[in-house]
Amino acid sequence: MEQAIQLVVLGVLAAVLAQIVQARGFGPLLTLAVCVLAGVVAVQALRPLLAFARRLQQSVGLEQSLLAPLWKVLAITMVSRMGAEICRDAGQKALGELVGRGGEILALCAALPLMEAVLSLLQTLMGGGT
Amino acid sequence: MDIDLIFKIAAVGIIVSILNQVLVRSGREEQATMTTLAGLVVVLMILVQEIADLFDLVKRLFDF
Numbered sequence: 001m002e003q004a005i006q007l008v009v010l011g012v013l014a015a016v017l018a019q020i021v022q023a024r025g026f027g028p029l030l031t032l033a034v035c036v037l038a039g040v041v042a043v044q045a046l047r048p049l050l051a052f053a054r055r056l057q058q059s060v061g062l063e064q065s066l067l068a069p070l071w072k073v074l075a076i077t078m079v080s081r082m083g084a085e086i087c088r089d090a091g092q093k094a095l096g097e098l099v100g101r102g103g104e105i106l107a108l109c110a111a112l113p114l115m116e117a118v119l120s121l122l123q124t125l126m127g128g129g130t
Numbered sequence: 131m132d133i134d135l136i137f138k139i140a141a142v143g144i145i146v147s148i149l150n151q152v153l154v155r156s157g158r159e160e161q162a163t164m165t166t167l168a169g170l171v172v173v174l175m176i177l178v179q180e181i182a183d184l185f186d187l188v189k190r191l192f193d194f
Contacts, residue, residue: 010133010136013133013136014136017136017137017139017140017143020140020143020144021139021140021143021144021147025166025170026139026140026142026143026146026169026170026173029139029143029170029173029174029177030136030139030140030143032177032181033135033136033139033176033177033180034136036177036180036181036184037132037133037135037136037180039184039188040180040183040184040187043184043187043188043191044187046191047191050191050192068193071192071193072192072193072194074192075188075189075191075192075194078188079185079188
């Protein structure tokens with residue numbers, strides 16, 4: 001709860017300060033700083049969730065290679081989404097679009113081993129494994 | 131959470147704005163531009179380390 005309040009206070013404070021220093025181009029930098037700080041808090045908060053997921057994975061007996069792409073996709077999505085929104089805030093919509101789409105494509109690439117595993121499982125189930 | 135970073139950036143922004151106004155009013159537009167640029171570089175130098183820390187944390191936590 002304290003972290004949620006900290007995040008809200010940080011966001012509101014930065015929004016007010018960004019309005020003050022907007023004129024000389026410091027607004028986007030302030031936004032970037034807040035995004036980085038809030039990102040660190042959010043990622044740190046993810047730590048127990050990830051530990052729980054790993055414990056669950058070990059108790060169920062799932063392979064690490066099956067869950068690794070999932071974490072990679074999550075990380076790529078978080079980082080690229082943040083970058084895209086910062087670019088949009090700075091008034092560069094084309095750059096934001098590029099960063100966002102690039103992140104989506106890279107996330108798909110990271111999920112490729114998972115899709116290959118599903119494909120091979122389907123082929124095995126249908127009896128046509130190659 | 132290092133909230134001082136936000137105040138540091140805002141302080142640099144406000145100081146640069148004041149310096150910019152003073153220099154523009156006294157007819158030194160080039161120096162005003164240089165001051166703004168220097169302020170932006172200083173803030174970027176502060177931010178780069180924080181961004182690197184965030185990316186390191188993400189890499190470590192998500193097994194990259």
